[in-house]
Amino acid sequence: MMKKLILIFIVLVIGILNAIEGEHKIARLHYKGGGDWYNDQDIIPNITEYLNKTLSTNFSKMQATVSPDDPKLFDYPFILLTGHGTVNFSNKEAENLRTYLDRGGFLYVDDDYGLNKSFQQQIKKIFPEKDFVELPTSHPIFHCYFDFPNGLPKIHKHEDNRPQAFGIFDDNGRLMLLYTFESNITDGWSDVHNDPDDLREQAFKFGANLFYYIMTN
Numbered sequence: 755m756m757k758k759l760i761l762i763f764i765v766l767v768i769g770i771l772n773a774i775e776g777e778h779k780i781a782r783l784h785y786k787g788g789g790d791w792y793n794d795q796d797i798i799p800n801i802t803e804y805l806n807k808t809l810s811t812n813f814s815k816m817q818a819t820v821s822p823d824d825p826k827l828f829d830y831p832f833i834l835l836t837g838h839g840t841v842n843f844s845n846k847e848a849e850n851l852r853t854y855l856d857r858g859g860f861l862y863v864d865d866d867y868g869l870n871k872s873f874q875q876q877i878k879k880i881f882p883e884k885d886f887v888e889l890p891t892s893h894p895i896f897h898c899y900f901d902f903p904n905g906l907p908k909i910h911k912h913e914d915n916r917p918q919a920f921g922i923f924d925d926n927g928r929l930m931l932l933y934t935f936e937s938n939i940t941d942g943w944s945d946v947h948n949d950p951d952d953l954r955e956q957a958f959k960f961g962a963n964l965f966y967y968i969m970t971n
Contacts, residue, residue, distance in 0.1 A: 777814035781830035783861070784821045787842030789869060791835070797943040798834065804943075804958045805965055809899075822847035827854050832968065833861045836940050838868040841876050848879035855880070855922075855930040860968050863933045864940045867912045873933070877922070886920035886933065895919070895929070899966040900959040907956040910938035910949055928971065932964065 780798050785791050798817035805811045820827050823846050827833070833854075835841070843851065855861060863873060877886075889895060891905035908917040917937035921929045941947045942957020949957070 777812055779814045779816060779818040779830065781818040781820045781827075781833050783833050783835040784819050785835065785837075785841050785843065785847075787840040787872060789837040789839035789841055789872075791837045793837050793866060794940060794944040794946065796945055797836075797940045800945070801943045801958065801961045805962060808958075808962050809966060811965070823850050827851075828857070828859070831859060832965070833859065834864075834940075835861060836864045836866050836869075838866050840872040841869060842872065843876050843879050845879070848876070852880045856924065859930070861931045862964065863931065864938065865933070865935045866938055866940065870935055877931075877933075881922060884922050886922060889919040889921055893919075894971075895932075895963055895967045897963075898970065899963045902956075902960065902963070906934060906937050907939075907953070907960060908937055909953050909957045910941035910947060912936070912938070929967075 780802060782798065783791065795817075799815040802811075802813040802815050805813055818830060820830060820833070822843055827850060851861070863869075865873070874886075889905070891903065893905075896902040896905050906917040906919040913936065915936040918935045919937070920933040920935065922931040922933075924930050939957050939960055942949050942954045943961065
């Protein structure tokens with residue numbers, strides 16, 4: 755019952771905001787360094803369609819693209835970073851990203867394989883004083899809408915390592931950044947990788963949990 759009341763409240767708030775501002779877009783981060791920041795162009799249209807159906811949100815299926823040093827970064831409450839290879843932030847970009855996150859923005863980073871080493875280095879440019887905290891299976895993000903008793907699902911197998919979810923929190927305990935490793939959630943949002951239907955469903959359900967958690971926390 756409480757979940758339904760919270761969802762109704764979210765729908766009402768989003769409806770008011772949409773009436774004032776129009777549809778909200780999820781933005782993809784256009785980073786430098788050589789990694790394919792643009793990969794799988796269907797993931798945002800697909801996840802927004804699922805969210806709109808499941809959570810009664812009104813996200814635009816058209817993704818926005820924004821650079822880390824762009825003032826328009828602050829127009830988007832949710833930013834996605836994914837891809838393979840290398841990520842690099844300039845000092846200005848790192849400073850802008852930190853300000854964005856400190857002011858209430860959220861960054862979801864999904865390692866599509868090969869991103870981990872450089873991202874682990876670059877995050878220290880943004881938050882040199884903070885460390886990643888691995889989210890335990892008891893964390894609410896795994897149970898707030900759909901239940902994931904074993905924590906983060908493994909959607910696309912690159913290696914045999916277990917899937918892990920790491921967070922960076924602000925001083926008040928708000929999750930500002932989620933980093934998923936050895937899971938590849940966004941592969942399951944894409945049509946092109948031929949992941950099994952049951953794993954794709956798990957990926958979409960985790961996406962619903964992610965957005966539900968952000969909107970209610």
